[in-house]
Amino acid sequence: MPNHPTAQSAQLPNPPTSIIGQRVPKLDAMDKATGRAEYGHDLHLPGMLYGKIMYSGVPHARIVSIDVSRAKKLRGVKAVLTGADNFAHKFGYGADNTPLKRDKIRTRRDEVAAVAAVDEETAEEALELIQVEYAPLPTLFDPVAALAEGAPLVHEDKKNNLFTRYDYSHGDAERAFDSADVIVEGEFQLPYVAHGAMETAFALASFDLQGRLTLWSTTQIPFLLQRDLSEALGIPGRDIRVIQPAIGGAFGRGLDVYPFEPIAALLAKAAGKPVRIAFTREEEFIANAARQPALIQARSAAKRDGTLWAREARMVLDAGAYVSWGAVTPLVMMETTASLYRVPHVKFVADVVYTNNLPTGAMRGYGNPQSTFYVETQMDQLAEKLGMDPVEFRLKNANVPNSETPQGLKITSCGLRECITEAAERIGWERRKANDEGRKAQENVGHPSSVVRRGFGIACTLNVGGGARIYRSDGCGATVKVDDFGRVTLVTGSTEIGQGSETALAQIVAEALGVLIEDITVINSDTSIKPWDVGTHASRTTFIAGNAAWLAAKDANRQILAAAAQALGVAPDVLESRDRMIRAKNDANKTIAFDKVVRGMHYREGGVVVIGAGWYDPPTKLVDKDTYKGNISAAYGFGAQAAEIEVDMETGKVRVLKIVAAHDLGRAINPMYVEGQIEGGIQMGVGYALTEELLVREGRVLNPTLLDYRMPTALDMPQIETVIVETADPEGPFGAKGVGEMGGTPTAPAIANALYDAIGVRMYQVPMTAERVLKAIREKYESS
Amino acid sequence: MSRHHITLTVNGDAHDLDVDARRTLLDVLRDELELRGTHLGCGTGDCGACTVLLDGEPVASCLVLAPDADGREIVTVEGLLKNGEPHAVQQALVAHGGIQCGYCTPGVVVSSVALLNKNPHPTESEVREAIAGNLCRCTGYHKIVEAILDVGNA
Numbered sequence: 001m002p003n004h005p006t007a008q009s010a011q012l013p014n015p016p017t018s019i020i021g022q023r024v025p026k027l028d029a030m031d032k033a034t035g036r037a038e039y040g041h042d043l044h045l046p047g048m049l050y051g052k053i054m055y056s057g058v059p060h061a062r063i064v065s066i067d068v069s070r071a072k073k074l075r076g077v078k079a080v081l082t083g084a085d086n087f088a089h090k091f092g093y094g095a096d097n098t099p100l101k102r103d104k105i106r107t108r109r110d111e112v113a114a115v116a117a118v119d120e121e122t123a124e125e126a127l128e129l130i131q132v133e134y135a136p137l138p139t140l141f142d143p144v145a146a147l148a149e150g151a152p153l154v155h156e157d158k159k160n161n162l163f164t165r166y167d168y169s170h171g172d173a174e175r176a177f178d179s180a181d182v183i184v185e186g187e188f189q190l191p192y193v194a195h196g197a198m199e200t201a202f203a204l205a206s207f208d209l210q211g212r213l214t215l216w217s218t219t220q221i222p223f224l225l226q227r228d229l230s231e232a233l234g235i236p237g238r239d240i241r242v243i244q245p246a247i248g249g250a251f252g253r254g255l256d257v258y259p260f261e262p263i264a265a266l267l268a269k270a271a272g273k274p275v276r277i278a279f280t281r282e283e284e285f286i287a288n289a290a291r292q293p294a295l296i297q298a299r300s301a302a303k304r305d306g307t308l309w310a311r312e313a314r315m316v317l318d319a320g321a322y323v324s325w326g327a328v329t330p331l332v333m334m335e336t337t338a339s340l341y342r343v344p345h346v347k348f349v350a351d352v353v354y355t356n357n358l359p360t361g362a363m364r365g366y367g368n369p370q371s372t373f374y375v376e377t378q379m380d381q382l383a384e385k386l387g388m389d390p391v392e393f394r395l396k397n398a399n400v401p402n403s404e405t406p407q408g409l410k411i412t413s414c415g416l417r418e419c420i421t422e423a424a425e426r427i428g429w430e431r432r433k434a435n436d437e438g439r440k441a442q443e444n445v446g447h448p449s450s451v452v453r454r455g456f457g458i459a460c461t462l463n464v465g466g467g468a469r470i471y472r473s474d475g476c477g478a479t480v481k482v483d484d485f486g487r488v489t490l491v492t493g494s495t496e497i498g499q500g501s502e503t504a505l506a507q508i509v510a511e512a513l514g515v516l517i518e519d520i521t522v523i524n525s526d527t528s529i530k531p532w533d534v535g536t537h538a539s540r541t542t543f544i545a546g547n548a549a550w551l552a553a554k555d556a557n558r559q560i561l562a563a564a565a566q567a568l569g570v571a572p573d574v575l576e577s578r579d580r581m582i583r584a585k586n587d588a589n590k591t592i593a594f595d596k597v598v599r600g601m602h603y604r605e606g607g608v609v610v611i612g613a614g615w616y617d618p619p620t621k622l623v624d625k626d627t628y629k630g631n632i633s634a635a636y637g638f639g640a641q642a643a644e645i646e647v648d649m650e651t652g653k654v655r656v657l658k659i660v661a662a663h664d665l666g667r668a669i670n671p672m673y674v675e676g677q678i679e680g681g682i683q684m685g686v687g688y689a690l691t692e693e694l695l696v697r698e699g700r701v702l703n704p705t706l707l708d709y710r711m712p713t714a715l716d717m718p719q720i721e722t723v724i725v726e727t728a729d730p731e732g733p734f735g736a737k738g739v740g741e742m743g744g745t746p747t748a749p750a751i752a753n754a755l756y757d758a759i760g761v762r763m764y765q766v767p768m769t770a771e772r773v774l775k776a777i778r779e780k781y782e783s784s
Numbered sequence: 785m786s787r788h789h790i791t792l793t794v795n796g797d798a799h800d801l802d803v804d805a806r807r808t809l810l811d812v813l814r815d816e817l818e819l820r821g822t823h824l825g826c827g828t829g830d831c832g833a834c835t836v837l838l839d840g841e842p843v844a845s846c847l848v849l850a851p852d853a854d855g856r857e858i859v860t861v862e863g864l865l866k867n868g869e870p871h872a873v874q875q876a877l878v879a880h881g882g883i884q885c886g887y888c889t890p891g892v893v894v895s896s897v898a899l900l901n902k903n904p905h906p907t908e909s910e911v912r913e914a915i916a917g918n919l920c921r922c923t924g925y926h927k928i929v930e931a932i933l934d935v936g937n938a
Contacts, residue, residue, distance in 0.1 A: 025878045032886025033874040033893060035821015035861035042820040121806075196921050198825050198833055198887040248823070248887030249921050281826040498885025498922050672881035672927075679924030680884065706830035706919060714912040714925040 019507045020734050023672035024517055026503050028246070037246040040202035040216055041278055048204070049078050051267045051277040052123035053260060054113040054130055055287070056105040059141070059356040059699040060152070061134035063103055063112065070129040071115060076122035079270035080130075082113045086266050091232035091257055094163060094323035096155055097359075099232055099262040105134065106154050106321035107356055108699045109286050111259045116267040116275045141698050143318040143353040144295070154321055154354035161354040163323050166330040168628045170338060170406035171345030176310035180301030184381040188298060188374045189765040192694035193291035193687075195363055196711050199248020200284040205264040206274035212239040213265055218247050220254035220495050221535030222527045224471075228257035233265055244525045250497040251684075252362035253288050255537050256324040260287065285704035289324045289361025290694050292317050294333075294370040300378035306388050308397040310345035313337050313374065317352045320359035327352045328470060329367030334628060336371040339405040340462040341379070341397040346406070357699050362537065364681070368463060368745045369688055373766065376459035376749035380756065389433075390458055390753065391424045399462065399638065401727070408629040411636050413727035413737070415664030416460060419640040422662035422723045423458060427642035432456035432757060451649050454657075455758025458642045459749035465666065465737030466635030466729070467618045468538035475617035476545045477531025478552040480509055482560065482610040484602060486580060486595030488515055490552070491523045493533025494545035499740055500673035501541040505549045507669055508733055512553030513560075514577030515594060531615070539738030542669060543635065544616055546733035551614025559610060564597045618731065635729045635737045639663035641682070643718075643750040647758045652774025654690055656718040656751060663722070666729035666737035674739050675722045681743020682720055687712050689748035693767050790854035794819065795863025803850045810834045810845040812853075813860060821861040821890045825919070832918035835891035836860050842898040844917075861890035864897060872935045873897055880931035884922035892918045896932045905936045 031037040068080045083102030091097055101110045113130050117123035138152040145151060146161040154161055177183060197218075204216040213235065219225045222242040230237040247254070260277050268275040279287065294315050301310040319327055330350035338346045365372075383393035399405070401414040435454060467474040481489045490509045496502045506520040523529060533545065557577060564582045565572040568590045575582055582597060584590035598610050618634035644658045661678050668674040684692075691710035695702040703709045728735035752763050761776040786805045791798060794817060803812055813819045813836070822845060825833030829844040836845045837859040864871040873896045876882075883889050892915055899906055899914035906914070911932045912925070920928065 023881070025881065026883055028886070029878040029881075029883040030870065030874070032883050032889045033861075033877050034865060034870055035819070035890045037886055038820070039823070039887065041824060042814075196919075198831060198885065198919065198921055199823070200825075247885060249885040251921070281828065281831075498887075500884065673884075676881050676884055676923055676927060679926040680922045681924075683921070683924035705828060706826050707828070711919055711921065713916045713919065714929065715916045717912075717925050720924060720926050 018511045019517055020511050020669055021671065022507070024503055024507055024670055026500050026673065027506060027522060039199055039246045039248050040204065040218055041199060043204055043216055043245060045204070045206060045274040048274045048276055049116040049118060049271055050120045050123050051114060051116045051264055051275045052120065052127055053111050053263060053277070054127045055108065056110040056112050057108055058105055058134050058136065059108050060137040060139045061105045062137065063101065063105060064133040064135050066113060067131040068113060071126040074122065074126045074129060076118040077115060077126045078118070078273060079116040079267050080113065080126065081266055081270060087234050089232055089234050091228055092322055093325050093327055097259065097322040099259045099266060107358060109358060111263060114263045114267055116271045139698070140355045141357055143316045143355050146353050146355045147351065154356060163319055163327055163352045163354055166334060166348070166350040166628065168334045168338065168348040169346060173310050173312050173345045173347035176345035177299065177301050177312070180309045181304040182382055182385040183299055183301045184378050184385060185299035186378070186764050188296040190294040190370045190373060191766065192293050192358070192360065192696055193363060193692050194285055194694050194709055195251040195253040195288060197249030197251060197253055200279035200281060201253060201258070201260065201288060202278045203261045203264040204274060204276040205268040207268055211235070212241070214241045214243060215261065215265065216243045216245055217261065218250065218254055219244065220250050220497055220537060222495060223532050224535055225257055226527060229262060229265065232257060232262035242527045244495060247497045251364045252366065252537070254497070255362040255535065256289060258288070281706060282704045285694065285709060286358065286701045289326055289359045291363035292326050292329060292360040296370070296374050298374045298378060300382055302382045302386060304386070306386055306393055306396050308341050308343045311337055311343050312347040315350045317350055318355055318357055318360060319352050320355060320357045322359045323352065324359055324361040326361035331470065331623065331628065332367035333371035335407065335409070336368055336375055336462060338407040339409050340375055340460065342399060344406065357696060358701065364684060365741045365745050366538070368461065368741065369748065372459065372461055372745045373749045376746065377752055380753045391420060391429055394420050394458070394460060408631055409636060410631045412731065413635060413666055413729040414638060415725040415727040416638040416640070418725045419638055419662040419664055420458070420460065422725065423640040423642040423660045426660040426721055426723065427456060427644055427658065429456060429642065435757060453647050453649060453758040455645050455647065455754040455756070456642065457750045457753025457757055458640060459746035459753060460640045461638065461742045461745040463637045463742035463745065464538050464633035465543065465637030466633045466731055467540040467544045467620065468633050469620045469622050471534055472622065473617055474534055474544065474620060475615060476533040476548040478545065478548040478614045479531060480552040480556045480612040482556055482598050484595065484599050486515060486519055486598065487521060488513060488519050489521045489523060490549055491530050492545050492549055493531045494524055494541045495536040496524050497536055499677060500670065501545065503673060504542050504669040505545055508546050508549050509553040512550055513557050515580050539637065539740035539742065542736050543732050543738050544618060546669070546736060547616035548614045550733050551616060552612045554612065555614060556610060556612030559612065560597050563601050564592055567592055567597060567600060634731045635666065637663065637665050637737045637739060637742050639742050639746060641746040641750045643754040645751060645754040645758060647755060647773065649759070649777060652770040652777060654751070654755060654768060654773060656686055658719045658721070659747060660721045660723065661743060662725055663739060663742060664725040664727050665739040666732045667726050667735035668724050669734060669736050671724060674724060677739045678722050678743035679720050681741070682747050683712050683717060684744040685747020686717065688744070688766055689751040690767050691769065788851040790851055792853055793857045795859055805851060807850040808846050809848040809850050809853045812850045813845060819860050819862050823887055823890060825887065832891040832895065833888050835894045835918065837894060837898060840901065842895050861893050864893065871897060872938065873900065873932065876931035876935045877928065880927045880934065882923060882927040882931040888918055888920040892920065892928055900935060908933060
């Protein structure tokens with residue numbers, strides 16, 4: 001069996017008549033539509049207790065004393081824990097966090113105590129009875145100030161507050177700016193953004209009498225969570241089972257272990273009863289790891305002939321008090337900086353800094369929304385300085401198939417040019433020119449003459465589409481079992497968080513075995529059953545888990561065809577399996593039902609179990625630890641989005657009328673759910689562009705409610721036209737590449753570029769709220 | 785804490801209940817009646833995941849105190865099936881791919897049914913208005929709106 005499936009191993013019959021490419025409804029959709037799906041919040045175990053966490057509320061302090069005596073006496077309280085009770089095992093990406101804090105508080109959301117009680121009200125009441133005395137320490141809320149010599153230390157065991165510096169270069173950026181014809185520069189400010197999953201984070205911990213832990217969790221990384229919990233709790237990973245019920249959205253939230261998960265386990269251990277912790281909506285805003293805010297100083301340069309020449313970005317990323325996997329987002333930011341479009345000279349420096357702010361982490365796009373915002377803004381600015389149309393400038397410098405970027409990304413399939421062309425044509429790009437002239441005429445008279453101005457903008461994206469090797473393995477396992485009645489069970493290591501992966505994987509298995517989609521059951525929710533997988537991140541599941549499922553199904557198919565060949569008295573290689581029947585290609589009389597073959601394999605002497613196994617780990621490398629170069633992904637996805645917007649000159653309000661999203665995702669296994677990923681991404685992108693900002697002042701979240709943190713509603717969303725550009729990737733299952741993240745990445749810069757087209761104002765900060773836009777309009781027209 | 789004796793008619797069945805005065809209708813539906821298709825998303829009426837019909841009107845059940853629902857008629861997402869057949873809105877959301885993580889879906893279904901009961905052939909802007917109180921973080925609403933319009937056009 002080859003280690004890596006190739007185009008030959010997962011190609012479609014021609015013409016394609018299969019389940020691949022069909023708009024198959026999500027397998028669990030009817031359960032979800034009728035209220036039958038069971039989420040973590042719906043679980044109930046006998047004797048289950050309710051856990052609640054007390055947060056410090058102070059940003060930086062020594063804990064002088066904690067008095068839990070009154071809380072312990074409250075009727076219905078079954079366990080009270082503080083940092084003094086639990087082990088000091090450190091966990092997390094930076095090994096810098098503990099479940100409950102023992103001596104020192106580093107952020108207002110630091111966990112100081114936890115209670116398990118018979119109901120939520122009692123647990124909350126108990127928290128109010130806990131007395132903590134703090135001795136305040138000097139605070140650090142500005143990451144730039146945190147880098148200054150002599151700044152107070154967030155972690156005393158480290159020599160300064162710089163967690164890590166990423167320093168990347170190719171070509172010679174310094175000299176390139178000297179030899180460039182046009183240069184643009186700016187300072188960009190990107191905010192904290194919340195995942196905003198509709199189901200809040202959840203953990204239910206239960207120990208058996210042998211001391212083994214079962215944790216029901218909203219995690220995206222069940223197997224890494226085993227390891228992380230093992231570190232945090234000091235128990236062996238083999239004694240930890242993670243079960244994932246239906247998960248009500250995640251978007252990167254579940255990529256880390258958070259303190260509440262080991263806390264749930266510690267409470268369960270202490271109380272001798274199962275303990276659930278379900279975040280309130282407020283906790284969801286303050287106690288998850290939000291998208292990192294970024295301060296980016298950037299410049300870009302081009303040659304007079306329109307050749308993109310150089311980019312330089314220096315950024316400061318606020319990790320907050322503890323680093324998580326969010327600390328690795330510069331790898332993605334650097335990829336966009338170095339490899340979106342062909343750019344010969346690049347310098348990229350990112351400092352990940354400890355402060356007393358909220359810990360930040362992974363969120364859909366993983367650094368890409370931040371870096372694409374500055375890259376695509378500067379692409380527009382360069383085009384303007386060159387006197388080139390922004391579409392033409394992008395087309396001229398676009399990535400091309402079968403090329404290697406100076407960073408070492410091996411781009412195989414690439415439809416970026418097609419994406420740009422499709423997006424521009426379908427938005428009606430030619431209208432932009434007339435629009436542009438109209439705006440300039442207004443600027444010449446020094447005031448806006450119409451109340452509502454219209455604008456058009458475009459922006460592109462590059463995203464890993466064939467996994468991302470950020471761990472030593474980027475692998476996923478799968479098994480496919482076939483039973484007597486032709487029911488096929490795929491057990492996949494991958495994690496479903498709503499994106500529809502189980503349906504795409506079922507389509508792949510149905511195609512491989514020649515059975516129907518309704519014959520497939522997918523099991524993906526229990527570490528004690530499913531094979532290992534890295535987790536759902538980096539848009540990897542269809543590509544990686546899809547290839548693993550394909551290999552497992554083909555393994556089972558091989559066994560079944562061999563048995564069928566025996567039954568029919570033909571060679572296995574003349575057989576094909578379609579529509580639950582196995583037939584000889586060369587003899588219409590030689591047919592046998594798929595399930596009958598399987599029964600025959602069971603009901604005989606020397607029978608066998610019909611089960612196939614597959615493991616897929618893509619042919620990629622960890623990036624070099626010094627140069628950050630290397631082919632991190634087995635395929636790359638591309639996209640272009642064009643926006644048509646209106647700006648109200650009197651209020652500054654931006655209304656997005658339409659987004660055309662053209663994305664190269666290799667091949668759509670299920671176009672309906674590909675569109676769903678892109679449309680949902682656009683919604684996050686519209687929020688990023690216009691309304692979403694977690695307001696953090698002195699480490700405190702000012703807007704931790706869904707009323708004050710504005711996610712787009714159905715009324716806020718534009719018309720969306722999705723164009724699927726298919727390039728048939730040679731390594732992807734049936735040519736597919738990942739699509740999970742990129743839908744939301746180019747939206748905000750496309751809108752910002754449209755805003756410039758509409759009113760001639762450049763925004764270097766998102767969200768572009770009405771207040772900020774109005775201020776910019778006033779500055780422009782009052783100063784001219 | 786005072787307790788109240790109340791009668792709720794939920795999905796056609798009458799229930800006599802003895803509830804704590806602080807309990808919301810959502811608490812009672814989920815914890816007492818085990819109708820867990822109605823979801824808690826925020827507890828402050830901002831997200832719409834807990835939407836149910838109260839005397840035919842869509843309400844955020846997290847904002848209704850259980851004693852205030854005494855004697856009234858409630859329909860939850862589970863109550864929309866007729867003889868085991870899902871409601872047209874449920875079928876359309878499935879067919880159009882308007883469901884991803886699904887956590888908001890029961891609320892979206894109930895709001896949509898409330899709209900279609902009053903206005904069987906809504907326009908797109910009426911549909912968007914009707915579900916504006918139901919936050920969805922996955923879909924961008926595009927396929928949800930398509931699905932509801934499809935039911936209206938049938």
